[in-house]
Amino acid sequence: MNNDDFKEVPDNIQDNNGETTNNIDNTNDNKSNDYEDVCYICRRPESVAGKMIHIQPNLCICNDCMQKTFDSMSNGNFGNLGNLGNISNMDFGNMPNISMINLSDLTGGIPNSQKLKKKKPKEEKKVEPILDIHSIPAPHRIKASLDDYVVGQEHAKKVMSVAVYNHYKRVMADNKHKAQEENTTAKQASNKYDGVEIEKSNMLMIGPTGSGKTYLVKTLAKLLDVPLAITDATSLTEAGYIGDDIESVVSKLLAAADNDVERAEHGIIFIDEIDKLAKKRNANQRDVSGESVQQGMLKLLEGSEVEVPVGASSKNAMVPMTTVDTRNILFICGGAFPGLEDIIKERLNKEASIGFKADLKDKYDGDENLLMQATVDDIRKFGMIPEFIGRLPIMFSLEALTxxxxxxxxxxxxxxxxxxxxxxxxxxxxxxxxxxxxxxxxxxxxxxxxxxxxxxxxxxxxxxxxxxxxxxxxxxxxxxxxxxxxxxxxxxxxxxxxxxxxxxxxxxx
Structure with missing residues (x-):
């Protein structure tokens, strides 16, 4: 490397107008790439950090990191960057926070599993929403398709078909309102929008083991062609403790959607073994995997913007982050709830009395479908907090298999x-x-x-x-x-x- 080559570096980074340019970047302009560039140092995507500087075809650095590098060089013993003629006399060993790197060792770059998919340009976006109501099957068609794969469970399939149909109608209504706001003035949009907001219809599924809870959700997601994330609630813990954070369920959905945020925001998350999050009775220690997780999931179920890692299940400094809005994500919670039958029996046997026509206390001992009579109060006594149950308005039970x-x-x-x-x-x-x-x-x-x-x-x-x-x-x-x-x-x-x-x-x- 001679002196003339070193002088050309600042010209390639910033011109007189303050805009970043790079001659190497121009060689890749015609190359089609569905993923955003990610800074090799700070791991921020292009949509957050701005335009990247391509050091190599697979190696990018954002403007901020590049500027910090030159600031460190100018403030240290490197000398005056304007006087680059004496490069042979400079002491590279005393450069602060800078080490000489062989760029040929960094050819691997960042894998696509840790990159975000690029959003379509605004001029290419259509006014129609991503999910059109005419493309969503009617409830009876959804149930008919479920009948081809799931035997029995007529009530459960009917409830799920109506709930999913109403949920995506709600998504369609929100997208339609957004399209009106983009294409009309605020006054015209307020006239067209009647102010009625449809709330989410998250579901709580109760059923004995092997009755088809997970299979129902898998079949439903395959039918609707939406991304599905299935997670186990037993691995979730409160933030700061060993285990998966609550936001990890959203990162799994993002991975199932191939890191496409727009598609992930219309997906389905199924949280299995939700009964394992019940409050521990007579526990002297902090319940970091029970009631605390229920409280942490409240905003997630109701709808909020969550910052999740891309291509990883845990947050760390070397993984890029993105924001996912959970307002249009359908949450389905399922569990076997062992021991709930005893709570239901206790409630039903309160009416038992003494006499020839009185109900016997062992009347419900042989009833396999006792879970069909479960109520919200029974779930609360089991150990689920009222705030959590309130965000799962649709509750239904599956039949025991004969x-x-x-x-x-x-x-x-x-x-x-x-x-x-x-x-x-x-x-x-x-x-x-x-x-x-x-x-x-x-x-x-x-x-x-x-x-x-x-x-x-x-x-x-x-x-x-x-x-x-x-x-x-x-x-x-x-x-x-x-x-x-x-x-x-x-x-x-x-x-x-x-x-x-x-x-x-x-x-x-």
Whole structure:
């Protein structure tokens, strides 16, 4: 590097008008890039720090950091920057806060997972909102689509369909009002806007384990084509303690939206195991993972601007930050609430009396759907604070799965477990069939395990192991029929060889 090259550096950084220019940056103007540049030093995105100076194609520095660098050089022992002719006599070892860096070692740059997607220019933005009411399916169509994947739970699917439909109508109304304000004067906008603001319709879902809470939300998000973030409330703690901060649920949604803030602000966040945030009874220590988390989530559920890290789950100095508005994000909380049945029984048994026609205290002991009678007072007694419950206005319960529902789960949904195994054996040119008695035997065994639909795959994996292992050995096998005796380990499956019109063999596989 000679003296002339060093003199050109300030000219490339700032011109006479005070505007930043860079000749190296001009070479990348024609390159399409969906992500914002991030300063390599302070990690601020281009939308916050302003235009970047490209040191290398993948290495950017903002104006502030570059100015601080030159200020440190000018205030230290580096000498007068205007007198650059004596560069050979300068002492580079005594430069304050500056170390000579080999730029070839910094070719990696910052990964796209820690960058924000660029927003569309204003001139390219359309007046229509991102979510149009005409593109959102009607409640009956949403429920019909859920019926293809979820068996039973008619009340839950109906409640969710109406709540989601109303929520995105609310989003559409807000976007329409914003468009009016942008395209008309303030007086005209106030005349068109009637002042009615629709509140959020967050949901609280109660149901026993394995009843399909998470599966319902996943299917709903897939149907609406919106980003979905599923988080576990057991890992959340109050800020400053070991664990995930409350804002981490929003950062997961931003990651699911591919760091697109506008798309993330219309997504769905499902907080599972919400019952684990209940207030701890008779606790002498600070409840940093219970009541404190509930209080910290109040503003998040109601709607506020949250600063979250981009491409990371925790805040630190090396991760860029962005602001996400949670006002239009739909929050769905779910939990099994173990022990809530006892609170409901206590409330219902208060009416019990003495006499021939009196209700017995053990009347509700065998009721599997006792959670369907849960009220807000029951949830409050369980340990959820009233302020938290008030921000989840829609509360509903899921039914416990019966044997008939388990049989339907095995064979009716589009991605039923039986259809998955049939497709696996179909790749080996073998047809798999199940007797009705075998299906009811599987459902009975799953019912006894008391873990809901999760037990079905474990039971099928057990008796299908030998079949999946032995079938590929013999290319002459054409059909395998699962019988009740084979499920109960009292016999074997029915094997039909290729080209035989009737069952030719019955044996253990």
């Amino acid at each position: 044997e008939d529902m388990l049989v339907k789960i095995l064979k009716e949904p589009k991605n039923a477990i039986i259809k998955q195994y049939q497709k696996l054996l179909e790749m080996d040119e073998v047809r798999l069939e199940f007797d009705d008695d075998a299906l009811y035997a599987i459902a009975k065994m799953a019912k006894e395990k008391k873990v809901g639909a999760r037990a079905l795959r474990a039971i099928i994996e057990d008796f299908m192991l030998d079949i999946m292992y032995e079938i590929p050995k013999d290319d002459n096998i054409g059909t395998v029929t699962i019988t009740k005796d084979y499920v109960e380990k009292k016999g074997g499956p029915l094997i039909q060889m290729r080209g035989t019109p009737e069952l030719a063999d019955s044996q253990h596989v």
